[in-house]
Amino acid sequence: MPEKKTAQVATVQSLDRGLAILQAIAATEHPVSLGQVAELMDIDRSTAFRLLHTLKRRGFLAMPAGRKDYILGSTIWVLHHHYNWNKMLVKVASNQLKKLSSQTRETAHIAIREGKQALFVDCAAANHMVAVSSRIGEFLPLYCTAHGKALLADADEHELKQLFGTRPLRKYTEGTLSTLAEIVKDLSVINRQGFAIDDAEFSPDLRCIAAPIRVGGEIIGSIGISAPILRVTPEANRINAERVSDVAIKLGEILAALQEDE
Known part of the structure; x- marks a missing residue:
């Protein structure tokens, strides 16, 4: 008897990437730069910047004072x-x-x-x-x-x-x-x-x-x-x-x- 195919449910790519970024930053001990995120996610820097900016605006990410890299933000801790x-x-x-x-x-x-x-x-x-x-x-x-x-x-x-x-x-x-x-x-x-x-x-x-x-x-x-x-x-x-x-x-x-x- 042929196996029943499981229905594929479409995912939201930008949300999926954003969550992957949060997981990656949470797993590191040091702040992560824009370039590192772009390389890690295999995306261009402009796309990486838009994702990081959105997460930062919602409080999921933050930038340490005087630096241009990213750490987890206050929303995560709340x-x-x-x-x-x-x-x-x-x-x-x-x-x-x-x-x-x-x-x-x-x-x-x-x-x-x-x-x-x-x-x-x-x-x-x-x-x-x-x-x-x-x-x-x-x-x-x-x-x-x-x-x-x-x-x-x-x-x-x-x-x-x-x-x-x-x-x-x-x-x-x-x-x-x-x-x-x-x-x-x-x-x-x-x-x-x-x-x-x-x-x-x-x-x-x-x-x-x-x-x-x-x-x-x-x-x-x-x-x-x-x-x-x-x-x-x-x-x-x-x-x-x-x-x-x-x-x-x-x-x-x-x-x-x-x-x-x-």
Whole structure:
């Protein structure tokens, strides 16, 4: 039987070359000159210059003071720090996440903000026959989920306008807050009480609670739980909100202490 041919997907040559340049410069101990890049990539100097200039303008490369060669720029280190910080959050929060899930008997998640969305980066499954499925790697809207609103808690109206514009946002359910005025009002409540609630705003079958994890006053993630709406009583909601808030505060304190030790 003849082998199935794998479909060839076209690549963007300039992007491919730019990434190759970053890899090459990262692998060297010394700054790299324009001529060295042109020779290494087997391209003319004008093409090499345009690629290097673009990478420098975006902060991926920099030129040491008084020199005309290139080193990795601040954007690379910001991305590296962001990646390491998120890994640190998941590592530190793992035990607390499992404990929260065990205490509440509901699925617990850790999330971080990625642009206009919240991203689940870790979870602990609930000990229930009927439970919310674990969803690591899933993106959710910021404005109508507990995790999203916890991550947005410090945003003012100006930032919200930059993120979402001024038109009404998509309504996922009848309970979805879809205007900036509604979201601003809700964020004010979240800041005052220390946690966010998604009461069937994103999914009609779920009630979720999340709290922002703060380090040095900055929100770096969120922790929360998700449960079938029919199972959550007002009393359970109150107790679980306290548990979620307490865990978020504790994680912030642990991460702040680790940051001081760096």
